[in-house]
Amino acid sequence: MPFKLRPAEDKDVPRIAESLLAAFESDPLHIAMLPREHTDNTMDWYQGRLRSALSDPNMCSMVAIDVRQEADDDAKEAIAGYSRWLLPSQSSEPDGAVDDQKPAVAFPDKANKPLVDFYLQQCDNKRGKQMDKSRDIVLYVLATHPAYQGQGIARMMLEWGINTAATVSQSGQNKTPRILLEATPLAYPVYRKFGWKDYDAITIDLKKYGIENGIEHTTVCMIRE
Template sequence: MHTPSRMSKPQPPGIQVRQARPADVPSLADLLVAAPDEGSLYQFPHILEHPVEMHKLHVGWLRQAVQDPTTLIRVAVVLAEGKERVVGYSSWTRREVDTESGEKSRIVELHTVEPTAAADSEPETDTNSSAEPSKALVPNKAHTAAMKRGRALLSSSPNPSKTTSCYELGGLATLPAYQGQGIASSLTRWGMDRAAEEGVPIFVTSQGQVLEFYGKLGFRRIESTEYWFDEEGRDVTQEEVRTGNETWKTSSGGISGAMMVWTPPNV
């Protein structure tokens, strides 16, 4: 996700926020092509140069995701040229502690999947398995190795989302032209309202400038999961960050990441 602009813009007229439908898949894929998350950009620098290829890849997994009762995708849509256009999205899962074990949480259904009418289904997209290997997903090896270390750090740290009832925010994005208009905040606050009603926390794992966005909404970083990498994929220590090293910043070609948590005020 690209971080919303700090400049305030008018709210888009006629914007609606609702659950994603199968017919939204092509437009939702367009959004993800235009606003890839910073972790993907750090590892795969050619993504933005291959929009058609990436659109096909996104359509493939989105078809399944919108029909998965354990994944709730919410979208912000506007009417453009007589059609609804997805300009923002969030993806949610819900975990509940297994009453039998009393220790581990499991993903549960968040919504009921309704039968898909032919008129409400998205058009087929050619995903020929004999196509050439992805050019968009040619990685920067140093950056990919760095992100692998980041994932290892996350997996080695105690993961509270796996041992408590909670919501997990799995994805959040807004089209660049619609950033700074409160769309990402609205999509996130929907989950915050649900979590507050149920008295459970929200966990999210992300990278880059979006961490600051979550921080402004009251999320806090879990210190044991934080990592920083520079443009060459080298580790930057927490002490170096505290003493002014800024080579990990996106503007310098680096990246940072962490798991964050939001806890309702009454919990």
């Protein structure tokens, strides 16, 4: 296979951010939250969120690298895909999930803060009713750069998460972690194929958040037992 998975590092952050923006270019909700005409305004904040995830001991960020384009300067590695997983909490302290933290960089004035806040709060609320933090895994994001779609990268990253869930064990507990996620309309069929099932949904009327010609966008909350 011309791709390999490895843990993400700080040096990867700018390329991960670019890859994510490209991957979600066709998703109305993502574009409404982070308008592409203001990318320069939002990029520092976006990268700050990615770095917050790297510093979280319970979070695992993985990148898929195109080994055909590896160079002596690894800063030029081509990042074909990215996924971020919250693993079961290893302590009784609250987890430091990036979606619950404030990045070091201030929220950008050109991004849609009311929409971002509402969506993240809805995700937290729906997920919180289902998950056991001492047991379960959350897939926060999985994205393939458009240039690499259809080449098995999503499958490789999902299989990594499924295999990780199968091998994670908690003290005094033999249950395999479940994996929760929120699926975009485009990704929904892929997750269904790999065994995820619906348990709830988040529907947002984008017109209510100042988006002209906005649609009613539904994100499906899913779980894999």
